[in-house]
Amino acid sequence: MILAPMQGLTEVLFRRVYEECFPGAITSAVAPFIALTRNLRFSTDNAQIADVLPENNAGSIPVIPQILGKESDEFITLSNRLYDLGYNEINWNMGCPMRAIAAKHRGSGILPYPDEVRAILDKIIPAMKPSLSVKVRLGLKDKNDIFRLVPVLNDYPLASVTIHPRLGRQQYTGQPDLDTFDEVLPLLKPPVIYNGDILTAADARRIQERFPQVADLMIGRGVLYNPLLPLEIENSEMEIDDLAAATGHFIQRLMEEIMLRMPTDESRIRKTKEYWCLFWKSLPITEMQAREVLRESDLQTVIKKISYFSVRKDTLPNR
Ligand SMILES: Cc1cc2nc3c(=O)[nH]c(=O)nc-3n(C[C@H](O)[C@H](O)[C@H](O)COP(=O)(O)O)c2cc1C
Known part of the structure; x- marks a missing residue:
């Protein structure tokens, strides 16, 4: 079970206390995104960087840093710096729904542009020391975005593809579109992780039973509403x-x-x-x-x- 990145909530303070109280209940956590900027300062002054520095993460749930942005050179530099600190996987945020971010083809804003995604992957994959995983939605405004993106993603050795089956423009409204997720799942070559609206152990079971091919579950709000949810999913017989x-x-x-x-x-x-x-x-x-x-x-x-x-x-x- 993977803890979803949630800016302002699943930072290191939370991850450390969680691991102390429920050791091993969550196997890894994707950290809230580090936004790429032209002159990204790799120092504790930058709270997003400080959040993943190993010296701050002793005792934390094991972390996978996440990057938001589309500047290939900066992406490579930051990933390789993180690799040198001990991180062998980096997650690319292709799901953030915030309008100001999406308008610049960042986060879910890049989903309608598979050629841009290909150009970035062509550049970063051969130059990155860590492996790359991605976190996506079904599209920005149109669920067909994902069907155009899948052949691109399949051309690269991605560690995994996490899918939150909503559109960017939905933010968190409506229901996850499980029927479209069902159609996409067999098309993807990398392992697929499901994310979205798992709030109870029964929700988790429903996803696992309907989609046995799913490699893992990523849970965000469910853990914040009920910190014991991962334990309940593993073992429902607690007092x-x-x-x-x-x-x-x-x-x-x-x-x-x-x-x-x-x-x-x-x-x-x-x-x-x-x-x-x-x-x-x-x-x-x-x-x-x-x-x-x-x-x-x-x-x-x-x-x-x-x-x-x-x-x-x-x-x-x-x-
Ligand atoms: C307050 C908040 C902050 C979030 N920050 C991030 C983030 O930094 N990176 C990311 O990929 N997703 C982020 N998300 C999306 C979550 O990781 C997750 O995809 C979403 O909450 C759906 O999963 P859930 O239903 O299990 O919560 C955020 C969501 C919320 C509500």
């Missing part, structure tokens, strides 16, 4: 009480790390609330109680309330 306690402990540890690592009270409170918006759903509390935390503006009160809610076990988890 409810243990589940609630494990989730509470994980949230507590995440908060401690936020207090330690974030530089100001303002950033600590923002980060804590960002995670809380997602995680409260895995605790035995109501939405009204969850909102109590969001209304608070004093850091100590926020922490106190989250601690209180995280150790409650009096009702069943909310799923």
